[in-house]
Amino acid sequence: MARYGFTRLKKYSCAYEVQKQAGTYFLLAGLLVLPSLLSFSNKKIPLMYVRNENLATIKEGYAGNAVHKGVFMNYENVPLPTFWRVMKWQMQTNPQKLEKKQDTWFPEVIKNNSMFADKRDKIVWLGHASFLITSGGTTFLTDPVFNDIPFVKRRVGIPFDRDSIQGIDYILLSHGHFDHCDKQSLQTLAKTHKQLHILTGLRMQDLLRSFAPNADVQEAGWYQQYSIPNSDIRIYYMPAFHWYKRGVNDNNTRLWGSFVIKTPNRTLFFMGDSGYNTHFKEIAEFFPDIDICFMGVGAYKPSYIMKSSHTSPEEAVHAFHDLRGKTFVPMHYGTYDLADEPAGEPVRILDSLQRHDRIHGKLKWLKIGETWHL
Secondary structure (H helix, E strand, C coil): CHHHHHHHHHHHHHHHCCCCCCCCCCHHHHHCCHHHHCCCCCCCCCCEEECCCCCEECCCCCCCEEEECCEECCHHHCCCCCHHHHHHHHHCCCCCHHHHHHCCCCCCECCCCCCCCCCCCEEEEEECCEEEEEECCEEEEECCCCCCECCECCCCCCCCCHHHCCCCCEEECCCCCCCCCCHHHHHHHHHHCCCCEEEEECCCHHHHHHHCCCCEEEEECCCEECCCCCCCCEEEEECCCCCCCCCCCCCCCCCCCEEEEECCCCEEEECCCCCCCCHHHHHHHHCCCCCEEEEECCCCCCHHHHCCCCCCHHHHHHHHHHHCCCEEEEECCCCCCCCCCCCCHHHHHHHHHHHCCCCCCEECCCCECCEEEC
């Protein structure tokens, strides 16, 4: 294992989450369970369907998410990478190794402690997939991760002091991977709030309450609308082409997904983590007037490993067109080094697509900590 170096091991550990929280590096033990990450096969298998029966389901006739022996099935019967493909990645040399080493791009960070007290309609990127969103005086925080994650250091700092955090009404948590669901960050938020209100996917409650015991956790299946009392804001949990793994033997035992936030003034789509698939077009059928799309554009190489987890910049633009969105906000790049592409490559690709009029809508770059008032 030492032959391949810590850098490649850290990329693998974050992208495929096989690390133990105790910090051991026995990655092969995790590799041996990867075949069980496969989703549907062509064989008939007995399924049950689960959803939150206390929430409304917006897709007519939808019985719930398919589950087989406690494991959620992935979108559209597409299998995830096999053990041998993962080993191929580990043993091959990154063809962009030198380019990556020479890439000096970092996302710019603006210190902004006033963001939390500012109740005007706004969006602030906090890095990776974390956004502070305020609409009509209600403030949402998506996938809060403020720290290093197992095996991977944060490349840039956070744009605020932790003691400035206040006034978060709802946390939108797309899934349980370490770079989207961070124990320390949630505990920081629990210290600054009397009670956390977390909207997330099915079977996430026990994990989240182990981090923040007093958290109010509302779980939803795909196509379900959360209960938001005394508010004209509606929030929906929608599909994503992804998977779940946090420990050694918990493959796909908790659900993953995306969010649609519908306010009186605008509709927003938060992608979470997803590879490209047909669900983007389907989401647009339910929500035909999406104003702002938060789209993942990093951690996409090598494609034969990553395409079932994340979108490349080109795929993200394709998904944006499927969604018929008006404004494209890039995310999931620059903050952590999770894959083989150079850090600045997503920026260069998207800028080139924009110059050649291949993005049918507005491309909105945000600096980390920059306030975009809506």
